[in-house]
Amino acid sequence: MSLPGPETLELKTSEDVVRARQRVRVCMKDQGFGLVDQTKMVTATSELARNAVDYGLGGTMRIESLEEMGRIGIRLVFLDHGPGIPDIDLALTDGYTSGHGLGLGLGGSKRLVNEFEIWSKPDEGTRVTITRWR
């Protein structure tokens, strides 16, 4: 089976957030993920895409299908060139928000995936990479 190539979606508006989660849903289905796995990854997508739009001044999401040692996976990279996150540990803490949210987006998406990686630098931007294996 050949894997679909990577693709990149714009994240500028709250409609883009909806499109991103719909795209991830289709990719997860195509790769044979079960309903609960799909729902977890789509929910994490919604959180991270919204953060890129709301805090990161907009960005992109890259979707990549993976096959490693017989395992199937989906990797998503959320990238923005916004203000960055000054204190990543604090931002990952449940309940911490600098806006009016619940402060669950980052910590929650970390729990919903198998691999979670975050890079951020003040005035350069933020990149969050998540992977879920089947």
Added chain:
Amino acid sequence: MEKIPILKLGEILLVSIQVDMHDRLAITLQDDLTARIVKDRARGVLIDISSLEMVDSFIGRMLGNIAAMSQALGAQTVVVGMRPAVAITIVELGLSMQNVRTALNVERGIEMLQRAVEESEEDTTHEPSGT
């Protein structure tokens, strides 16, 4: 502008969320519901989320806000029909939804609301005893 319809059934307002809501649409629904509770003197709000394939922190917060606002306006809110995969996911996400009443389906939700309305009527017709 696209909107989520709000139906009136006696003293209850019924909302069935059939679309994948973007954030502004969710905020509009919250505002519309608040206005309708007052205008229609509703005693209950039933929100059917059985079509929702996902509930994230934003939608969770909206449901919590609607529950709190309706409470302040003398109406009870019940959220019905959450899909099992969604329920599993929101627990892991960390959404507590503790101030939101839930029921399995629309039928149970309406029963729950009718009971709540009756109870609150008893509370107002009987004077509190032993002051």
